Amino acid sequence: MTETSEKPLILVVEDQANHRKVLKGFLESKGWRTALAKDAGEALKALKKKEKPTVVLTDLKMPGTDGIELLRQLKGSFASLPVILMTAYGTVESAVEAMKLGASDFLAKPLDFEELERVVKKTLDSATREGDEWVSECGEGEHPLIGTSAVMKAVYTLIAKAGPSDASVLVLGETGTGKELVAAAVHAASARREKPFIKVHCGAIPEDLLEAELFGYEKGAFTGAVREKPGKFELADGGTVFLDEVGDMSAAMQVKLLRVLQSGEFDRVGGTGTLKVDVRVVSATNVDLEKAVADKRFREDLFYRLNIVPISLPPLRDRCDDIPELVNFLLQRLAAKNGKAVPSIESAAVEALTNAPWPGNVRQLENLLERALVLLDGDTVRREDLPLKTL
Numbered sequence: 409m410t411e412t413s414e415k416p417l418i419l420v421v422e423d424q425a426n427h428r429k430v431l432k433g434f435l436e437s438k439g440w441r442t443a444l445a446k447d448a449g450e451a452l453k454a455l456k457k458k459e460k461p462t463v464v465l466t467d468l469k470m471p472g473t474d475g476i477e478l479l480r481q482l483k484g485s486f487a488s489l490p491v492i493l494m495t496a497y498g499t500v501e502s503a504v505e506a507m508k509l510g511a512s513d514f515l516a517k518p519l520d521f522e523e524l525e526r527v528v529k530k531t532l533d534s535a536t537r538e539g540d541e542w543v544s545e546c547g548e549g550e551h552p553l554i555g556t557s558a559v560m561k562a563v564y565t566l567i568a569k570a571g572p573s574d575a576s577v578l579v580l581g582e583t584g585t586g587k588e589l590v591a592a593a594v595h596a597a598s599a600r601r602e603k604p605f606i607k608v609h610c611g612a613i614p615e616d617l618l619e620a621e622l623f624g625y626e627k628g629a630f631t632g633a634v635r636e637k638p639g640k641f642e643l644a645d646g647g648t649v650f651l652d653e654v655g656d657m658s659a660a661m662q663v664k665l666l667r668v669l670q671s672g673e674f675d676r677v678g679g680t681g682t683l684k685v686d687v688r689v690v691s692a693t694n695v696d697l698e699k700a701v702a703d704k705r706f707r708e709d710l711f712y713r714l715n716i717v718p719i720s721l722p723p724l725r726d727r728c729d730d731i732p733e734l735v736n737f738l739l740q741r742l743a744a745k746n747g748k749a750v751p752s753i754e755s756a757a758v759e760a761l762t763n764a765p766w767p768g769n770v771r772q773l774e775n776l777l778e779r780a781l782v783l784l785d786g787d788t789v790r791r792e793d794l795p796l797k798t799l
């Protein structure tokens with residue numbers, strides 16, 4: 409890495425040319441590098457470049473897409489990218505809204521340069537803390553993990569540590585907490601990331617079908633097996649198999665799974681030769697596996713094999729602070745999915761969502777927002793548009 413590329417890059421979004429120039433001069437005099445954008449469009453273009461800025465410093469009032477809207481968009485696609493807003497005196501409300509939407513900080517205009525320096529420094533420091541680097545990676549893929557609460561940061565740190573190893577990971581958590589996303593993130597953090605990530609839902613499949621699904625079968629192995637078929641373990645060779653609802657496996661399947669975990673070996677159904685693969689296993693369950701072991705419903709040796717690194721996901725009610733950011737992110741994703749414009753959302757609505765109990769966690773939040781969005785007249789989600797009574 410060259411010396412210049414180690415200096416943090418600050419993206420300045422400001423419509424007035426003279427202000428851009430002054431900011432550039434000041435920030436560079438402090439040893440940072442700058443990229444300049446005159447509006448949200450240019451800012452988004454700058455973010456498509458290979459080198460991403462470490463921090464975005466944006467004006468609130470701009471023609472076209474304003475700073476708040478830019479912030480919403482950035483939080484949707486680059487969840488962990490810190491954004492500092494600059495607002496003129498008298499727009500405290502916008503500043504409060506900005507903080508709710510996940511801005512790192514805000515500065516009053518006209519700018520006090522000492523304060524600017526302090527805020528940028530503080531933001532850069534927290535952006536490079538442990539776990540946050542991973543947050544930024546987790547936050548930018550096709551399926552980003554949203555949330556910067558301490559409990560989620562602990563999850564990201566575990567993903568970053570366990571990901572690159574070949575250790576089996578067991579993801580635990582209530583329904584809808586994001587177990588599948590975490591499993592995919594573990595794969596993405598490993599050297600296997602270019603190889604397949606293959607999911608098997610162990611709960612929904614009857615035992616003999618599950619065996620065929622996992623290990624494949626030979627032609628004629630059973631009625632209907634008109635040609636040979638490779639199983640998920642074969643297909644995932646070099647990559648990762650994600651065993652969802654692993655707690656629901658039958659005793660016979662548990663033995664077969666234990667064998668693959670120990671030796672990488674398995675037989676196709678109806679096969680005569682043993683096959684060997686190199687597969688990493690990540691599994692998930694929302695049942696209490698330790699209790700299942702105590703009740704002799706789940707093999708203890710298999711449990712220890714699967715549970716080398718446990719990652720527990722917090723229920724949504726234990727990370728309410730993440731809800732505004734999640735709402736923002738989900739509204740953008742759902743709007744795109746339903747071919748609708750991204751609506752704004754009233755702060756009273758965000759507050760109601762933040763205080764709801766969410767027994768079905770993020771999935772339930774997502775479903776409720778989708779319903780509100782589909783039925784929405786106008787462009788703002790209000791408190792009364794939310795079917796919260798059913799919670």
Ligand SMILES: Nc1ncnc2c1ncn2[C@@H]1O[C@H](COP(=O)(O)OP(=O)(O)OP(=O)(O)O)[C@@H](O)[C@H]1O
Nearest residue numbers: 552553554582583584585586587588589694770771
């Ligand atoms: N931290 C998060 N950030 C963004 N989206 C999330 C997050 N957690 C969950 N989701 C979304 O919520 C939905 C449910 O997540 P997921 O399927 O991973 O949950 P799960 O724990 O596997 O649930 P189940 O136990 O019911 O299978 C998905 O649409 C997912 O994208």
Ligand SMILES: [Mg+2]
Nearest residue numbers: 587588652692
């Ligand atoms: Mg799941």
